[in-house]
Amino acid sequence: MTGTTISPVEICNKVEFIVRRNRCASPRLRFTPFIDLMSTPMPDTLYTVKNLAFAYEPGKKVLDVDLFHVSPGEFVALIGPNGAGKSTLLKILSGLIKPASGVLEFKGKKFRDISSRELAKKVAYLPQDDEVHFPFTVGEVVMLGRWPHTGGAFFDSARDIEISSDAMKRVGISDWSGRLINELSGGERARVLLAKAIATQPECMLLDEPVSNLDIKYRAEAYAMLRSLVESGVGIVVVAHDIGSMSRWADRMVLLAGGKIVVDGAPSDVLKEDILERAYGLSVKVITDGNDRAIFPREIKTGGGAE
Amino acid sequence: MNGSIKSLSPLRFLAWMLGYIVFGAACVAIAPLFGSQHVDLSKALDFSIPAYENQGRAILFTTRIPRIMLAFVAGGSLALSGAVMQALLRNPLASPFTLGVASGGTLGAALVILGGGTLLSAFIVPGTVIGAFIMSLLTLLLVWALANNRGRVTTGTLLLAGVSINFFFGAIVLLLQYTSDFEQNFALIRWMMGSLDAVGYDSVNGIFPALVLSIIVLFFYARIFNVMALGDEAAETSGISTNTVKIVCFAISGLLAGAAVSQVGPIGFVGLIVPHAVRMISGPDYRLVLPASVLGGGGFLVLCDLLSRTVMAPTELPPGIITAMLGAPFFLWLLKSKAREIVI
Numbered sequence: 001m002t003g004t005t006i007s008p009v010e011i012c013n014k015v016e017f018i019v020r021r022n023r024c025a026s027p028r029l030r031f032t033p034f035i036d037l038m039s040t041p042m043p044d045t046l047y048t049v050k051n052l053a054f055a056y057e058p059g060k061k062v063l064d065v066d067l068f069h070v071s072p073g074e075f076v077a078l079i080g081p082n083g084a085g086k087s088t089l090l091k092i093l094s095g096l097i098k099p100a101s102g103v104l105e106f107k108g109k110k111f112r113d114i115s116s117r118e119l120a121k122k123v124a125y126l127p128q129d130d131e132v133h134f135p136f137t138v139g140e141v142v143m144l145g146r147w148p149h150t151g152g153a154f155f156d157s158a159r160d161i162e163i164s165s166d167a168m169k170r171v172g173i174s175d176w177s178g179r180l181i182n183e184l185s186g187g188e189r190a191r192v193l194l195a196k197a198i199a200t201q202p203e204c205m206l207l208d209e210p211v212s213n214l215d216i217k218y219r220a221e222a223y224a225m226l227r228s229l230v231e232s233g234v235g236i237v238v239v240a241h242d243i244g245s246m247s248r249w250a251d252r253m254v255l256l257a258g259g260k261i262v263v264d265g266a267p268s269d270v271l272k273e274d275i276l277e278r279a280y281g282l283s284v285k286v287i288t289d290g291n292d293r294a295i296f297p298r299e300i301k302t303g304g305g306a307e
Numbered sequence: 308m309n310g311s312i313k314s315l316s317p318l319r320f321l322a323w324m325l326g327y328i329v330f331g332a333a334c335v336a337i338a339p340l341f342g343s344q345h346v347d348l349s350k351a352l353d354f355s356i357p358a359y360e361n362q363g364r365a366i367l368f369t370t371r372i373p374r375i376m377l378a379f380v381a382g383g384s385l386a387l388s389g390a391v392m393q394a395l396l397r398n399p400l401a402s403p404f405t406l407g408v409a410s411g412g413t414l415g416a417a418l419v420i421l422g423g424g425t426l427l428s429a430f431i432v433p434g435t436v437i438g439a440f441i442m443s444l445l446t447l448l449l450v451w452a453l454a455n456n457r458g459r460v461t462t463g464t465l466l467l468a469g470v471s472i473n474f475f476f477g478a479i480v481l482l483l484q485y486t487s488d489f490e491q492n493f494a495l496i497r498w499m500m501g502s503l504d505a506v507g508y509d510s511v512n513g514i515f516p517a518l519v520l521s522i523i524v525l526f527f528y529a530r531i532f533n534v535m536a537l538g539d540e541a542a543e544t545s546g547i548s549t550n551t552v553k554i555v556c557f558a559i560s561g562l563l564a565g566a567a568v569s570q571v572g573p574i575g576f577v578g579l580i581v582p583h584a585v586r587m588i589s590g591p592d593y594r595l596v597l598p599a600s601v602l603g604g605g606g607f608l609v610l611c612d613l614l615s616r617t618v619m620a621p622t623e624l625p626p627g628i629i630t631a632m633l634g635a636p637f638f639l640w641l642l643k644s645k646a647r648e649i650v651i
Contacts, residue, residue: 094544117546125544131397134536134591139312147534147545152527154594156314164312177312 044107046070046204046235047093052102054088063088063259065102070204070237075230077246078239079270080256081280086239087128089256090206093237094125107203120148124197128208128239132181138192139177142168145199167199170225186213194222204235212241223249247271247293255279271295315592323589327602331379334606338375338613339367343621346371373505378612378626379605380514381503381567382577386604387521388563389578390596391556394532396462402579403564406469406557409573410476411446412439412565413499416572417483420494435498436513436569443565446472451557460553462539500625501572503612510570517566518601521559525597528556532593576630577604580638587641607634 049068055061063085070076070093078086091097092104095116104111106119124145132141145167146160168174171191181192190213197205205226211219219242227249230236240246246253247267255263255270257279263270271293276284283298340348344366350356351363388403396405403409419438453468454460484495505511531552535542539549564578585599611629618624 096540096543115546116543116548120544120546123544125540127538127540131538132536134397134399134586136533136536136591137313139314140533140592141537143312143314144534144537144545147530150530152530154526154530155317155320161312161314168312 044072046072046107048103048105048108050103052092052099052104054092054097054099061259063092065089065261068254068261068264070235072203072235073230073233074235075227075249075251076235076237077243077250077253078237078256079241079243079246079253080262084256085259086256087208090125090208090237090239094123094206095119096125117148121200122203123206124200124202125206126193126197126208126210132189135180135182137177138173138179138181138184139164141181141192142195142199145196148200163201164199167195170198171195172221187215187218190214191218191222198229202234204237205229207236207238209239209241219245243271244293244295248291267293315594320594323595324598327585327599331602331606334609335375335379338609339371341613341617342366342371343616343623369506373508373511374503374612375609376508376511377505377514377571378503378608380511380518381571381574382581382608383601383605384514384518384563384567385574385578386581386600386607387518387525387597388560388567390582390593390600391525391560392578393582394535394593395553395556395560396466397536397538398462398466399583400579401466403560404473404573404575404578405466406450406561407446407472407476408443408561408564409568409575410473410480412443412568413480413573414476415439415442416498417480417495418442420498421483421487421491440565440569443568444561446476447557447561447565458550460550497625498572501574501627503571503626513570514566517562521563522598522601524555524559528552529594529597536591572627574608574627574630576634577608580634581607584638584641
């Protein structure tokens with residue numbers, strides 16, 4: 001702090017933040033709480049979510065989150081069974097749907113005080129189902145990622161073209177710019193849309209199953225590329241079903257079930273047999289090899305769900 | 308394959324626009340030279356001959372040129388309206404008529420024809436024009452209201468509501484036709500075939516302001532349509548209020564189609580195929596598709612009208628027949644030769 005007084009609420013928030021951060025897997029983020037509390041200012045948390053509830057129909061809550069944070073340079077994986085509310089949480093973070101109640105802040109600012117254009121410059125959202133209509137070229141689609149920054153100009157600036165080209169290079173699709181988007185396979189399209197999201201140069205990326213159509217090589221490449229973005233300070237929230245391979249890349253895993261956060265912690269703390277069994281209603285075996293984990297179903301109970 | 312991104316540079320934009328302007332201008336320049344009556348151009352434009360002795364000039368300036376201008380603005384309006392509908396609905400089969408504008412207009416005209424039109428013909432503008440214009444806009448409002456679900460309008464419900472209203476109004480028009488006498492029936496059928504007959508510039512003036520206004524407004528929406536091609540969610544998270552865009556642009560599209568249909572009747576096909584044709588020629592970027600649709604649609608309807616006046620001269624064919632008979636094979640050829648570039 002800069003010598004100014006600090007309120008008890010701020011101290012509580014700070015301690016809460018530090019405790020949470022210390023649970024991260026990334027050694028870069030580990031530090032001593034007390035020294036940190038007194039000496040360094042609290043970094044800008046990207047997302048702060050508290051007591052947030054959402055229902056598509058009145059009375060039927062699909063999401064009920066007590067506490068959820070995303071920090072810059074943090075790779076968070078949202079995991080959980082189908083219908084647990086992962087995509088809904090991601091949509092709330094993207095601003096697509098509005099929560100019924102609770103605190104939702106981006107960089108300390110309440111959501112309703114942020115214009116959608118302002119949020120679009122800082123947050124890139126990649127939906128689960130892509131739909132690209134009409135035969136745009138790959139280059140044109142990636143360039144659309146620059147839209148929030150263009151400010152309504154009729155033509156693209158040289159800088160926008162350069163940033164988009166860089167984004168394509170990052171995803172390894174530099175020589176696709178003339179290909180037509182409707183001629184690509186699902187996996188190829190996913191990589192193009194990832195490049196589009198990177199071209200926005202966001203501070204936070206919200207990705208809903210970005211790699212589900214990719215083969216193992218491109219999946220590893222995509223995660224490594226996302227990891228490099230995280231190292232440069234971007235916060236990433238990914239909805240993923242490949243939880244085993246995710247454990248290598250994510251700093252934190254947030255397990256949702258029935259609209260509630262069940263566990264929030266390092267992959268080694270979350271990917272435990274008893275935790276997964278309760279959340280998915282399935283007896284599993286977890287095999288660990290360094291940072292990698294493989295999860296095998298053992299016995300499938302019909303009916304599923306937490307019993 | 309080229310490594311660098313080819314974006315729409317000002318130079319490329321101007322080059323394409325120049326091409327479309329030349330096409331439109333050529334159609335407009337050639338069309339007055341032909342017709343059922345031969346006009347000696349040097350004599351018609353010789354202003355030393357008094358007007359009452361110069362029959363060629365009378366034909367040229369009171370019928371042919373107004374008619375060509377009417378065809379141009381009507382074709383341009385229908386094509387632009389279609390391009391906007393396709394952008395908003397993200398559906399290649401969308402046209403100005405998908406959301407019931409034409410069937411509403413036809414019902415309006417039918418009601419005026421059958422009701423005798425005595426009330427409305429008190430105005431200078433023909434009663435069918437007023438009836439068709441009002442009904443086409445009311446229909447669009449009705450379709451919008453039907454598709455509106457707690458403040459959100461989705462593409463699918465809008466399309467289904469439009470198609471249902473098309474069938475419903477179509478049935479009412481058939482019922483009215485069945486119960487009408489021979490003369491009314493004939494008038495109604497002729498209206499439904501479309502007509503570009505114009506004496507003087509009243510009809511042109513009925514469409515032109517709507518077209519100019521739309522071009523100005525849509526200039527600001529061209530890039531937004533590009534972003535919306537990736538879906539409503541992608542557009543929303545890019546900071547675009549898709550509902551506002553839909554409301555503004557459907558109103559514009561309806562105004563364009565309503566103005567055109569009320570003056571020339573439901574001339575089909577122009578609004579469907581012209582946006583696709585320009586997309587296949589110069590790409591799907593709406594910064595080009597929108598202005599190119601105006602120029603291409605205008606030129607296309609002028610050409611169709613030229614054919615309708617000359618192939619069976621001195622008999623004139625309804626332009627709707629020509630647009631479909633000329634347009635469908637051309638479009639199918641384009642589809643076959645560049646099949647991979649269209650998404651259905």
